[in-house]
Amino acid sequence: MANTSIILRVELAHDQVTFGDVASVISQAGGDVTSIDVIRVGKESSVRDITVDVQDSVEAQVVDAIKALKGITLINVSDRTFLAHLGGKISVQPSMPIKNRDDLSRVYTPGVARVCTAIHENPKKAYSLTIKRNTVAVVTDGTAVLGLGDIGPQAAAPVMEGKAMLFKQLADVDAFPICLDTTDTEEIIRTVKAISPVFGGINLEDISSPRCFEIEARLEEELDIPVFHDDQHGTAVVMMAGILNALKVVDKPIDSIRVVVNGIGAAGVSVCKMLLAAGVQRLVPVDRDGAIVRGGSYDQPMWQWLAEQPQVEAVPGGLDQLIAGADVFIGVSRAGLLKVEHVKAMAKDPIVFALANPQPEIDPELAAPYVRVMATGRSDYPNQINNVLCFPGIFRGALDCRAHRINEAMKLAAARAIASVVSEEELNELYIIPSIFNDHVVQNVRHAVIEAAIKTGVANRIPPDFR
Numbered sequence: 354m355a356n357t358s359i360i361l362r363v364e365l366a367h368d369q370v371t372f373g374d375v376a377s378v379i380s381q382a383g384g385d386v387t388s389i390d391v392i393r394v395g396k397e398s399s400v401r402d403i404t405v406d407v408q409d410s411v412e413a414q415v416v417d418a419i420k421a422l423k424g425i426t427l428i429n430v431s432d433r434t435f436l437a438h439l440g441g442k443i444s445v446q447p448s449m450p451i452k453n454r455d456d457l458s459r460v461y462t463p464g465v466a467r468v469c470t471a472i473h474e475n476p477k478k479a480y481s482l483t484i485k486r487n488t489v490a491v492v493t494d495g496t497a498v499l500g501l502g503d504i505g506p507q508a509a510a511p512v513m514e515g516k517a518m519l520f521k522q523l524a525d526v527d528a529f530p531i532c533l534d535t536t537d538t539e540e541i542i543r544t545v546k547a548i549s550p551v552f553g554g555i556n557l558e559d560i561s562s563p564r565c566f567e568i569e570a571r572l573e574e575e576l577d578i579p580v581f582h583d584d585q586h587g588t589a590v591v592m593m594a595g596i597l598n599a600l601k602v603v604d605k606p607i608d609s610i611r612v613v614v615n616g617i618g619a620a621g622v623s624v625c626k627m628l629l630a631a632g633v634q635r636l637v638p639v640d641r642d643g644a645i646v647r648g649g650s651y652d653q654p655m656w657q658w659l660a661e662q663p664q665v666e667a668v669p670g671g672l673d674q675l676i677a678g679a680d681v682f683i684g685v686s687r688a689g690l691l692k693v694e695h696v697k698a699m700a701k702d703p704i705v706f707a708l709a710n711p712q713p714e715i716d717p718e719l720a721a722p723y724v725r726v727m728a729t730g731r732s733d734y735p736n737q738i739n740n741v742l743c744f745p746g747i748f749r750g751a752l753d754c755r756a757h758r759i760n761e762a763m764k765l766a767a768a769r770a771i772a773s774v775v776s777e778e779e780l781n782e783l784y785i786i787p788s789i790f791n792d793h794v795v796q797n798v799r800h801a802v803i804e805a806a807i808k809t810g811v812a813n814r815i816p817p818d819f820r
């Protein structure tokens with residue numbers, strides 16, 4: 354289902370094959386030629402780079418078809434996604450060049466010592482005299498990386514580097530990936546606290562549940578900088594923005610809908626909490642062993658909390674039974690768990706948010722004929738519900754007002770701000786959530802978050818545009 358872009362470097366013997374032959378073989382094998390670069394042209398042969406969009410499932414077929422052509426030598430196949438990762442995706446840039454000894458004695462010893470002393474005497478000066486005011490640590494232990502699961506800290510790094518890129522490009526926040534080689538709750542807490550002095554905020558990422566709940570709660574309590582588990586709250590904020598707008602499209606009030614949430618891990622718990630806070634009256638949380646039911650008894654404290662909420666249904670069962678009659682399905686679980694039969698059994702005008710990455714709970718093309726509003730976490734389909742719509746703006750706002758935490762009011766304000774970027778006139782089934790490239794998203798979220806932080810007393814600084 355996923356598309357990849359590959360670059361084929363080929364040598365064509367002019368007397369045996371034409372470029373037209375190559376293009377038609379590629380298209381017959383299921384590839385789509387998107388660009389051609391001439392690398393070298395000789396009398397007898399030429400070398401070209403052919404960029405081809407292919408579905409993962411037919412990539413090998415396209416390559417084999419090219420190899421089988423007479424007069425073609427396949428020199429190399431490169432995958433543009435891998436090429437984009439060569440050498441990593443971020444680097445550190447100094448804020449000024451060191452051109453002479455004078456510069457050196459200012460940015461380094463002996464000049465730097467006076468600055469160190471100033472911070473030692475007044476630690477708050479770290480915000481004006483170091484990178485602290487604009488720097489966030491993206492911390493993972495590699496245990497719940499996208500929907501890939503426990504792939505370890507080293508393999509998690511490309512995702513964390515990607516988050517750092519997005520922080521910088523979208524909100525000018527300097528973020529740095531910290532991939533920890535431990536899954537021990539206490540050790541993670543100790544380590545994050547120990548590295549925290551240089552950071553203005555901590556973005557926890559892809560740490561599996563239930564450890565993520567305690568890690569976040571303890572760090573929030575023990576640190577005076579904001580700590581935000583993106584998979585929980587970033588996802589819930591963006592989901593809420595999407596639901597607010599999707600409900601307008603189908604014209605159903607929030608207190609009338611029945612919602613099934615599949616996958617009650619880091620993202621799922623936070624999604625459920627936000628839906629309840631927003632007024633959902635009928636909630637069905639489902640995990641791998643079936644529904645978490647009202648009145649049930651669970652070891653996991655967050656599941657136990659859910660079981661005590663009056664809006665959570667008491668009927669046991671699995672997705673197969675419980676999906677019937679649901680107005681909304683929210684998947685934050687794994688690929689392929691929602692079947693077409695499930696969607697067919699939902700209430701009229703179903704809303705399906707299949708948010709597992711990189712593969713959603715249902716292929717949007719399969720679901721399309723039966724859903725009214727469909728959203729996924731991916732950037733290659735309409736309605737991308739991804740926490741990237743939240744984390745850059747929410748941290749931009751929190752850093753700018755030096756909020757010591759990111760509270761519920763700030764999250765709800767962020768959700769409303771994201772939803773409001775789509776105007777009433779623009780709103781439709783295929784456009785319930787703005788694109789991450791819409792400049793208003795980060796600005797609106799920042800503004801709403803600062804306003805909420807000031808109102809709830811967590812801001813330690815009033816930014817100039819709020820004075």
Ligand SMILES: NC(=O)c1ccc[n+]([C@@H]2O[C@H](COP(=O)([O-])OP(=O)(O)OC[C@H]3O[C@@H](n4cnc5c(N)ncnc54)[C@H](O)[C@@H]3O)[C@@H](O)[C@H]2O)c1
Pocket residue numbers: 497498499500501559560561562583584585587588615616617618619620621639640641642684685686687690708709710711729730731738739740741
């Ligand atoms: N679109 C987004 O912005 C976004 C954000 C966060 C997470 N996600 C996606 O959501 C998924 C979960 O992420 P997480 O961080 O919460 O991970 P997690 O490991 O904390 O939670 C996953 C949960 O799914 C449950 N699960 C597994 N198999 C199941 C099944 N067959 N039926 C029902 N539940 C099942 C697990 O028991 C667990 O509770 C991942 O695919 C991730 O990529 C998407």
Ligand SMILES: O=C(O)C[C@H](O)C(=O)O
Pocket residue numbers: 498499500512559583584709710730739740741
């Ligand atoms: O990384 C993403 O694209 C979203 C989310 O944080 C996830 O874990 O899937």
Ligand SMILES: [Mg+2]
Pocket residue numbers: 499558559583584
């Ligand atoms: Mg994540």
